[in-house]
Amino acid sequence: MDRNRIMTRVSELPLYWRTLRHLKMIQVADRIRRRLFPARPDLSPAPPLRPGRKKPYHGCRSRAEVSGNRFTFLHCSAEVCRPGDWNRKDCSKLWLYNLHYFDFLRNEDVDGAHWIDRWIRENPPGSGNGWEPYPLSLRIVNWIKYHRSGHSLSPKALNSLAVQLRFLAASLEYHLLANHLLANAKALIFGGSFFDGEEGAKWLRKGWEMYREQLPEQILADGGHFERSLMYHSILLEDLLDVHQETGGEFLRTHLLKMLGFLRSFTGPDGRIALFNDAAFNVAPGPEELLEYAGRLGLRPEGPEGGGWFADSGYLRLERGDWTLFADAAPVGPDYQPGHAHADTLGFELFFKTRRIAVDSGVSGYQTPRRNPERGTGAHNTLRLDGRDSSEVWAAHRVGRRARITETRELPDGFTAEHDGYRPVMHRRSWRWLEDGSGLRIEDELKGTGSHTAELFWHFHPDCPVELREPGRAVVAEDFLLTYPADRLTAGVADDFWSPEFGLVLPNRTLILRYQGTLPLQLSVIISEKK
Incomplete structure (x- = not known):
């Protein structure tokens, strides 16, 4: 070197x-263990099956598209014609994970027995992407659901399923924890409720032990998931609904009711989730589908509809007239696992009626050149100081220095919060409704000294073009007026991108307001209906 x-x-x-x-x-310790003592496949015959139901499994639809040997996930298509195609080098890791999940077994026109048999023949035990714990966990559940729904797994498939469960039980993701460990637990619970005997009982016991240990920490008192992603919240909500359907139990019901209420609150007027942190549409089932699924199981969201300050999660929903605001005054996530965090502290999304006006830039993928820029502060509707991200996001899922929320306060006409991500400079932001309900005022304060450059980002939906008409005024979608202090801020409009789904990159426009000068600083920007 x-x-x-x-x-x-x-x-x-x-x-x-x-x-x-x-x-x-x-x-x-688990990373060391995995290096020194990797899991080994146990090819023993499968234990007997528990006497169980065979009836259609109530659940959510698959988002996979299959035509012959061609699979489409995340707006990307590829064929699986040869054994090596299960680990294609020209597809992203996330795409290959989706292939190995076997969610497509929910599609009525898919020959499930054919693909299960092919997977067994072409994916030797312990080798390739399909044997990593996360896709392993999802596939185990999907194969069992397939069998529960009136299909029959062959003896060969049952033996493979048992080998997969044993391999998973020996490689649980304690090095990652968070949502991955809950996916592992769900698979063990499904496996233990499917197979009988000592092995089945052991898997079932371990899965419930993990749930009882993890769910009280991961599902916060206000119902949000502690990784602060509505996408992963929705994925885990579907998982808990599946387990509740499989096993029942008041323990899960308590968490489910809180999670359903939180999801309802952070579903926008357009019927879709807030896009804070790693979140995208069409990965998890949508809110309407999840609420319908819960309803079929006799579950309804807790609490009244509407918003407010969700102090445990750090998320805010405010409404006034035709306007709806989602704001992020949250920690980046659990300190020991912020892998899905963005540097978006004090960012927001803004709606008018059912229209998304100001948008979070979203996520196009985890293994793309856009990954770091999409996690950076400049991809969110917040303030960046001296070109630094508010939290030190790096690699695909790493965070170094983290912004901390130091103060929050509800106001008669809005909300205010402060963070220390630019320490020693402190950034305070207030969202305040205009008195007549015609719009929103955002006030930013930087407390510190010295000369600095501050940038305010406003990312607009692709259907909301922005045009600078004169100093201090920008017109948005011809329907809204954004005003700012032209004597202190210079304005520019940049071509940008919005990624509301993995693999989907749509052109949009971003307004950037810049300040160059000394601190302390106070700024106010207003967006309102154009009159």
């Missing part, structure tokens, strides 16, 4: 320390 590379590595040590110091000991 040459001297320059050594110096680069040394210079990166503080970044690694800021990232790794938050890990739990169990995460560190």
Whole structure:
């Protein structure tokens, strides 16, 4: 290794320390264990099946598209014609995960027995993407659902299912924790309720043990999931509904009612989720589908409809007249697992009636060149100082320095919050409705000293073009007027992108307001109906 590379590595040590110091000991120990003692496939015959139902399984639709050997996930299509295609080099890791999930078994026109048999023949035990714990967990559940719904798994498939369960039980994702560990637990519960005997009982016991340990931490008192992503919240909500249908139990019901209420509150007037952090449409079932599924199981959301301040999650929903605001005054996520966090502190999304006006930039993928920019502060409707991200996002799922919320307060006409992501400078933001209900005022305050550059980002929906008409005034979608102090801010409009779904990148426009000067600083920007 040459001297320059050594110096680069040394210079990166503080970044690694800021990232790794938050890990739990169990995460560190499990990474060491996985290196020294990797799981080995146990090819013993499958245990007997528990006497169980065979009837249509109430659940959500698949979002996979299958035509012959061609699969479409995440707006990307590829064929699976040869054994090596299960681990194609020209497809992203996330696409391959989706292939191995086997969600497509829910599609009525798919020959499930054919694809199960092919998977068994072409994916040797313990080898390839399909044997990693997360896709393994989802596939186990989908194969069992397939059998429960009136199809029959062959003896060969039942033996493979048992091998997969044993392999999963030996490779539970304690190095990651969070939503991955809950997916592992769900698979063990399904496996234990499907297979009888000592092995089945052991899987069932372990799965419930993990649920009882993890759910009280991961599902917050206000019903939000602690990774602060409405997409993962929805994925886990579907998982808990599935387990509730499979096993019942008051323990799950309590969490489900809270989660349903939270989802309802952070569903926009357009019927879709808020896009804070790693969130995209059409990965998890949509809110309407999840609420309908819950209703079929006799579950209804807790609490009144509407919004307010969800203090445990750190998310805000405010409404006034035709306007709806979602705002993020939350931690980046659990300190030991912020892998789905963005540097979006004090960001927001804004609706007028059912129209999304100001949008979060979304997520186009986890293994794309856009990954870091999409996680950065400049991709969100918030303030960036001196070109720095409010939290130090890096690699695909890493965070070093983290912004902390230091103060929150409800106001008669809105809400205010402060964070220390630019310490020693503090950033305070207030969202305040105009007195006549015609719009929203956003006030930003930077408390500090010295000369700095501040940028305010307004990302607009593709259907909302923005045009600078004169200093201090911008017209949005011909229906709204955005005003700002032209004596303090310079304005520019940039071509940008909105990624509301994985694999989907749509052109949009972003208004950037810049300040160059000394601190302290107070700014006010208003968006209102054009009169």
